[in-house]
Amino acid sequence: xxxxxxxxxxxxxxxxxxxxxxxxxxxxxxxxxxxxxxxxxxxxxxxxxxxxxxxxxxxxxxxxxxxxxxxxxxxxxxxxxxxxxxxxxxxxxxxxxxxxxxxxxxxxxxxxxxxxxxxxxxxxxxxxxxxxxxxxxxxxxxxxxxxxxxxxxxxx
Amino acid sequence: xxxxxxxxxxxxxxxxxxxxxxxxxxxxxxxxxxxxxxxxxxxxxxxxxxxxxxxxxxxxxxxxxxxxxxxxxxxxxxxxxxxxxxxxxxxxxxxxxxxxxxxxxxxxxxxxxxxxxxxxxxxxxxxxxxxxxxxxxxxxxxxxxxxxxxxxxxxxxxxxxxxxxxxxxxxxxxxxxxxxxxxxxxxxxxxxxxxxxxxxxxxxxxxxxxxxxxxxxxxxxxxxxxxxxxxxxxxxxxxxxxxxxxxxxxxxxxxxxxxxxxxxxxxxxxxxxxxxxxxxxxxxxxxxxxxxxxxxxxxxxxxxxxxxxxxxxxxxxxxxxxxxxxxxxxxxxxxxxxxxxxxxxxxxxxxxxxxxxxxxxxxxxxxxxxxxxxxxxxxxxxxxxxxxxxxxxxxxxxxxxxxxxxxxxxxxxxxxxxxxxxxxxxxxxxxxxxxxxxxxxxxxxxxxxxxxxxxxxxxxxxxxxxxxxxxxxxxxxxxxxxxxxxxxxxxxxxxxxxxxxxxxxxxxxxxxxxxxxxxxxxxxxxxxxxxxxxxxxxxxxxxxxxxxxxxxxxxxxxxxxxxxxxxxxxxxxxxxxxxxxxxxxxxxxxxxxxxxxxxxxxxxxxxxxxxxxxxxxxxxxxxxxxxxxxxxxxxxxxxxxxxxxxxxxxxxxxxxxxxxxxxxxxxxxxxxxxxxxxxxxxxxxxxxxxxxxxxxxxxxxxxxxxxxxxxxxxxxxxxxxxxxxxxxxxxxxxxxxxxxxxxxxxxxxxxxxxxxxxxxxxxxxxxx
Numbered sequence: 001x002x003x004x005x006x007x008x009x010x011x012x013x014x015x016x017x018x019x020x021x022x023x024x025x026x027x028x029x030x031x032x033x034x035x036x037x038x039x040x041x042x043x044x045x046x047x048x049x050x051x052x053x054x055x056x057x058x059x060x061x062x063x064x065x066x067x068x069x070x071x072x073x074x075x076x077x078x079x080x081x082x083x084x085x086x087x088x089x090x091x092x093x094x095x096x097x098x099x100x101x102x103x104x105x106x107x108x109x110x111x112x113x114x115x116x117x118x119x120x121x122x123x124x125x126x127x128x129x130x131x132x133x134x135x136x137x138x139x140x141x142x143x144x145x146x147x148x149x150x151x152x153x154x155x156x
Numbered sequence: 157x158x159x160x161x162x163x164x165x166x167x168x169x170x171x172x173x174x175x176x177x178x179x180x181x182x183x184x185x186x187x188x189x190x191x192x193x194x195x196x197x198x199x200x201x202x203x204x205x206x207x208x209x210x211x212x213x214x215x216x217x218x219x220x221x222x223x224x225x226x227x228x229x230x231x232x233x234x235x236x237x238x239x240x241x242x243x244x245x246x247x248x249x250x251x252x253x254x255x256x257x258x259x260x261x262x263x264x265x266x267x268x269x270x271x272x273x274x275x276x277x278x279x280x281x282x283x284x285x286x287x288x289x290x291x292x293x294x295x296x297x298x299x300x301x302x303x304x305x306x307x308x309x310x311x312x313x314x315x316x317x318x319x320x321x322x323x324x325x326x327x328x329x330x331x332x333x334x335x336x337x338x339x340x341x342x343x344x345x346x347x348x349x350x351x352x353x354x355x356x357x358x359x360x361x362x363x364x365x366x367x368x369x370x371x372x373x374x375x376x377x378x379x380x381x382x383x384x385x386x387x388x389x390x391x392x393x394x395x396x397x398x399x400x401x402x403x404x405x406x407x408x409x410x411x412x413x414x415x416x417x418x419x420x421x422x423x424x425x426x427x428x429x430x431x432x433x434x435x436x437x438x439x440x441x442x443x444x445x446x447x448x449x450x451x452x453x454x455x456x457x458x459x460x461x462x463x464x465x466x467x468x469x470x471x472x473x474x475x476x477x478x479x480x481x482x483x484x485x486x487x488x489x490x491x492x493x494x495x496x497x498x499x500x501x502x503x504x505x506x507x508x509x510x511x512x513x514x515x516x517x518x519x520x521x522x523x524x525x526x527x528x529x530x531x532x533x534x535x536x537x538x539x540x541x542x543x544x545x546x547x548x549x550x551x552x553x554x555x556x557x558x559x560x561x562x563x564x565x566x567x568x569x570x571x572x573x574x575x576x577x578x579x580x581x582x583x584x585x586x587x588x589x590x591x592x593x594x595x596x597x598x599x600x601x602x603x604x605x606x607x608x609x610x611x612x613x614x615x616x617x618x619x620x621x622x623x624x625x626x627x628x629x630x631x632x633x634x635x636x637x638x639x640x641x642x643x644x645x646x647x648x649x650x651x652x653x654x655x656x657x658x659x660x661x662x663x664x665x666x667x668x669x670x671x672x673x674x675x676x677x678x679x680x681x682x683x684x685x686x687x688x689x690x691x692x693x694x695x696x697x698x699x700x701x702x703x704x705x706x707x708x709x710x711x712x713x714x715x716x717x718x719x720x721x722x723x724x725x726x727x728x729x730x731x732x733x734x735x736x737x738x739x740x741x742x743x744x745x746x747x748x749x750x751x752x753x754x755x756x757x758x759x760x761x762x763x764x765x766x767x768x769x770x771x772x773x774x775x776x777x778x779x780x781x782x783x784x785x786x787x788x789x790x791x792x793x794x795x796x797x798x799x800x801x802x803x804x805x806x807x808x809x810x811x812x813x814x815x816x817x818x819x820x821x822x823x824x825x826x827x828x829x830x831x832x833x834x835x836x837x838x839x840x841x842x843x844x845x846x847x848x849x850x851x852x853x854x855x856x857x858x859x860x861x862x863x864x865x866x867x868x869x870x871x872x873x874x875x876x877x878x879x880x881x882x883x884x885x886x887x888x889x890x891x892x893x894x895x896x897x898x899x900x901x902x903x904x905x906x907x908x909x910x911x912x913x914x915x916x917x918x919x920x921x922x923x924x
Contacts, residue, residue, distance in 0.1 A: 002915035010760050014275075015237025035178075035181065035182075035185040036177075036178025036179070037178075038182070038354070038355075038403075039184065039356075039432075040276045040355065040356065040435065040843065040846075041435040042356045042434065042847070043435065043845055043847065045435075045845060046354060046435075046846055048354055048490065054874065075178060076176070076177065076178030077177065077178045077179070079177075079178075080177065080178075081193070084775070085171050088176075089173075089176040089177065092172070093168045093172040093176055094168060095812075096168070096169075096172075096483075096812030096813065096815070096816055097173045098171075098172045098176060099404075099641070099816055099820065100354070100355070100401070100402060100403045100404045100638060101171070101172075101175030101176075101180060101401070101403070101639060102182065102353070102354040102355040102403030102404060102639075103354050103493050104175050104176055105175075105176075105178045105573040108176060118173075123859075126854075127854040127855050127857075128854075128855055130854045131853040131854050131855045132853075132855065133854075134352075134354060134846065134851060135354070135854075136351075136352055136353055136354055136404050136406070136820075136824065136851060137273065137404055137816070137820045138816055138819060138820050138823075139638075139816075139817045139821075139822055139823030139824075139856075139857060139860055140820035140822040140854040140857050141859050141860055142815075142816065142822065143817065144854065144859075
């Protein structure tokens, strides 16, 4: 299998590494230590691997690593350095929106990506925005409330 | 007892920050230098005789380090256990076969046939493809009713496909029906469903310097170290489980998944071996919730009083026994629900078929029973033109009554019909449909579900609590945390008893050799069992602190409490001793500031399985769910508008966690009712991905309203009851009853898809 040298930025850290032609961004990131990006299905069905690439929310399992060449990637570990990221983390913790936590990192990225495009959503819009991210534990209520409270807080 | 300082508060659990920061390591996040990648070769056929396996080509592939078949497994056939330390025997332990054996039968698609360890995942996969297996295809049997017939194809090596039969007899069933003024009969079919946790099964194993096999894995049962040791033919103390935080379990990680495979490969190669299932493999290879066929007949008086109930359950166990007997028992005991019925006859048969094996799933057999009896009572109400809540009230058990099946007396508060009334009222004003094709309907269901294991399993849990010299607190427990906050809860209890803030508690958990075994995180048992063990251990340490502080302060220990890291004189908190000074005083006097305590559940003998009577569970959680749905009668599409979930949880030790269970349980129930169907056609699974196996998304899910009744009557610490599984009860029949209310369509074959509803609507239309 052919290998390509790719360069990308992950959470402001410059990464330069070889990627196989057919390697997914998910596998590439996990192989390079970004294990916060979770592998739940590898088919784009569950959303556990959601990251933000150049401002756009994507599922890294159905994105090729070489497509990320020259791009900026944000994962859950990079959220702390961003105001809205910190607020989302705090809100998820305070609302009890985290149970097993396997969907959480992806869910946070979907929430961050959505609030960037629509800072004042209602709860129905939030539900739609995270509908590509499955959670089996919480029933979504506390997740939606956690995101909504961040949005409402910003409106004040 | 100390007052509530930490317990009863919705405080964030200890692992929440690590999870939102992406720092928490799950089972597939661990790697070790020089590790190998494992793959499992699996059968493509549901029924066949395994003639021979040729591994020579696979073995000679560059980068392949080991290829194992059943011949290489020291003990390939043992029995399925799930953490119990006492043997029950009597047909309860099924066959655990690690790999398919030459000359024997293949029983399901996905049955493991060989194992590979290689330098990369790709090589391991290629090696699997190079393994040559000769099969003699056999017809198989897929339907449990077919499988029960004489001369049916035999799934396994035994001369019958019936694994177990259970029964319950109360009163005189013939007389009951003879005296009935109304009799209704019905049949329900409930499909296999999958746990669909977000984290696929994963683990890594390695040999340490002393030849011990270490396994880091996401398992609900670290006591499986014994079972893996049996497979490897090693002493139990040479296999160690280190449990990781689990990315959801719901019963699907109760049986052994990857562990035997990686342990065998590590033993063979002496290298670390890692195995992570793909989603497709996870769906295909792990257990399912039992599909059930249920035949119900109930007889009642015209005033709604039920006087006879007969139920026949046929549970589809799939290819291997696993926990089928226990699931059958749960269903049998639960079959009459929370109703006082004088004449009862229950028969349950668990049957092998050539489908993927069934085992534990949140709710065990209680859910399947609950779907049956709560649909039937609704049908009875309609037949008698009665209010659905009213008919439930008339027949409801009360505190001190006995279950109509086993006659086990209900000693704690029976929060029924209270929970049903509250849930029903909680729906509020009815939604008014603005469109002619959208019909609104409401449904209710109520019931009981056990917490804690069946009492003849003789369950126990242990916990260790220690006060450090700086006043920080150490808790050690074997408790696996599925995401429900099980480990955090023990910290909360210890913190509460010892007057220490949560931030100063550190729990070390889930190591089969270094933490006291706490039993399985299954059966809604951890709050009850390990919670009590933690409380017992913490109170022992607390009493030693109080006794010593009493000497220093020269007061009676009864007058003391520990509040905010101070030993205070109650009602006069100006007089106190800092906790660290009390600790110093104890240490200087040689007083132990640690304790390891064991909590035992009530123990009973094995009942007569043809007529189960007496105590089989420690206690039950009672509750109800009420639902409002909108059904589009042009498309058959159902939208759940409102859910109210009301349970007596005894005491909410962490209300946020209890709500989380209740909300999550309800939404999982939407999937069970409306979309989830692990369909298997002639043994071939039809839903190999999450694009085909549909679990609820955020847009499918309404905001669940939760109502907690805190009776304080539970057997858990501070009067708590378990909620994990009970919260998944009632929701499915409540939705089905609401669909009936909206449309007049009674769904008897789950799930209630749009196609089924529209088909029945058309039938009803032409009937008119």
